[in-house]
Amino acid sequence: MSGLEVSVSFAYGERKVLRGVEFSAEEGELLAIIGPNGAGKSTLLKCLVGILSPEGHVKFNGTNLLELRPRERAKLITYVPQSSFPEFAFTIEEFVELGTYATRGNVEGALKRVGLWERRKEPVTFLSGGEYQLALIARALAQGSEVILLDEPTSHLDINHALEIMELLKEMSREKIVIAVLHDLNLALRYADRLILLQGGRKHWEGKPGELKPDIIEEVYGVKARIAEVDGHRVLLASV
Ligand SMILES: Nc1ncnc2c1ncn2[C@@H]1O[C@H](COP(=O)(O)OP(=O)(O)OP(=O)(O)O)[C@@H](O)[C@H]1O
Numbered sequence: 001m002s003g004l005e006v007s008v009s010f011a012y013g014e015r016k017v018l019r020g021v022e023f024s025a026e027e028g029e030l031l032a033i034i035g036p037n038g039a040g041k042s043t044l045l046k047c048l049v050g051i052l053s054p055e056g057h058v059k060f061n062g063t064n065l066l067e068l069r070p071r072e073r074a075k076l077i078t079y080v081p082q083s084s085f086p087e088f089a090f091t092i093e094e095f096v097e098l099g100t101y102a103t104r105g106n107v108e109g110a111l112k113r114v115g116l117w118e119r120r121k122e123p124v125t126f127l128s129g130g131e132y133q134l135a136l137i138a139r140a141l142a143q144g145s146e147v148i149l150l151d152e153p154t155s156h157l158d159i160n161h162a163l164e165i166m167e168l169l170k171e172m173s174r175e176k177i178v179i180a181v182l183h184d185l186n187l188a189l190r191y192a193d194r195l196i197l198l199q200g201g202r203k204h205w206e207g208k209p210g211e212l213k214p215d216i217i218e219e220v221y222g223v224k225a226r227i228a229e230v231d232g233h234r235v236l237l238a239s240v
Pocket residue numbers: 012015017035036037038039040041042043044
């Protein structure tokens with residue numbers, strides 16, 4: 001079986017946070033995980049990458065990643081956490097090299113791909129929020145894994161940098177499986193091949209962006225929603 005096959009449940013102690021979340025993904029796909037605050041999106045990514053230990057399985061090409069040692073798992077799946085600014089004094093290049101512990105990764109290729117190669121000798125603390133997000137993505141790319149998970153990669157970014165990141169993810173998804181938690185539904189509608197909508201720890205809905213109906217948004221987010229078409233893109237207009 002090729003691609004990623006997920007079936008997970010997870011509880012923090014007594015508190016059930018993911019209840020039988022199932023989906024699959026194939027190489028060449030950009031999946032967006034969407035859903036309201038507290039739905040379980042970050043928890044789901046942490047379960048997929050093995051930071052948390054869920055019940056169930058996360059199979060990649062038939063191998064259950066949850067049963068692999070961390071070093072072996074890291075060759076196959078990488079996680080880009082929510083951006084928090086680094087306090088330490090690495091250069092950009094050293095920071096990206098940290099992603100290659102499991103592989104003989106391609107630091108140069110990754111830095112060139114995100115446009116930071118020329119600045120590689122600068123301290124990572126010199127980067128702006130958007131540039132730091134690019135460095136985080138370069139670190140994931142340098143690891144060379146086939147599945148990349150990103151938790152809110154566009155939060156704190158201006159629209160220009162957000163679009164730049166989404167274009168990069170789209171390009172990466174041609175040869176990998178890319179799964180991103182996105183709060184911005186318009187970015188999800190525009191860039192994702194498929195959406196997984198979580199609510200209350202369950203998969204509430206799954207489909208292509210073109211299939212998302214306003215009534216689903218209204219039900220899950222408690223807003224009034226309209227979806228219009230602008231220059232061939234579906235655009236969500238929400239109001240309270
Ligand atoms: N370490 C933890 N211990 C206990 N409960 C937790 C922990 N982390 C998260 N939770 C709870 O699990 C639920 C899901 O949290 P999670 O961060 O996965 O949601 P999310 O969909 O990513 O939310 P957001 O959009 O606000 O980032 C929330 O109710 C949260 O309070």
